[in-house]
Amino acid sequence: MNVTEANRYIPALNRIAEGVTMLASAIEEAAWESFEDHPGMAGARTIAAAQLAQPALEAAAEEHEAAHQPPAPAPAPEVVQVTLEQVRTVLARLSQAGHTAQVRELIQAAGANKLSEIDPAKYGWLLERVEAIADA
Template sequence: MTNEKLTELASELENCGKALFRIASSMQAPQDEQPAESEKKEYAKQPLTLEDVRKVAADKARKGFTEEVRSLIQKYGADKLSGIDAAQYEAFLKELEVIGHAG
């Protein structure tokens, strides 16, 4: 390779490095652009959906707690998960999450 070609490649490599640096800098949000704590809490308080509850119930069932999950569903007056009133999802989920944990 000639010196001219090496110089050209070095210049292109330097430009590539600068571009990567600009990309990395733009991906780092300044502290004032981060969501406020109140916004985070508001987002976290979105109502639970049947799908949210179903994911946890399915995970517990896969771990061998099918009977416990079924009993809990019956405790909430339903014969299947979709029969539970949406207003009860939060309480149901709290009880569901402790299944399988030594008390």
């Protein structure tokens, strides 16, 4: 068990311990009330049940837990939908610039023989490759 998992159980266990202590205190109080009814025993008490609540320790534990929380996951980047028309326009410009063979290779690398056969999920990948060729 790692510290993060342990930190999930510790507060619950502390609450259980506090509940048991409160129950023990109530039982003790009831017992003493019946015992004090006997002559000569009024005011005679032993040590009270242990008090588990320790606000300073609880505050330090909460502070430690807050300081050691894992960072919140970064929001997922916005997915931009690329259309067939956008890809066709960019590929046509690349082809007109003298890169027809590379355009053909990209389409085949995307698993198709012609642009209209390419899986729309690969349009973004295809545009990234086109930009690399255009920048070269």
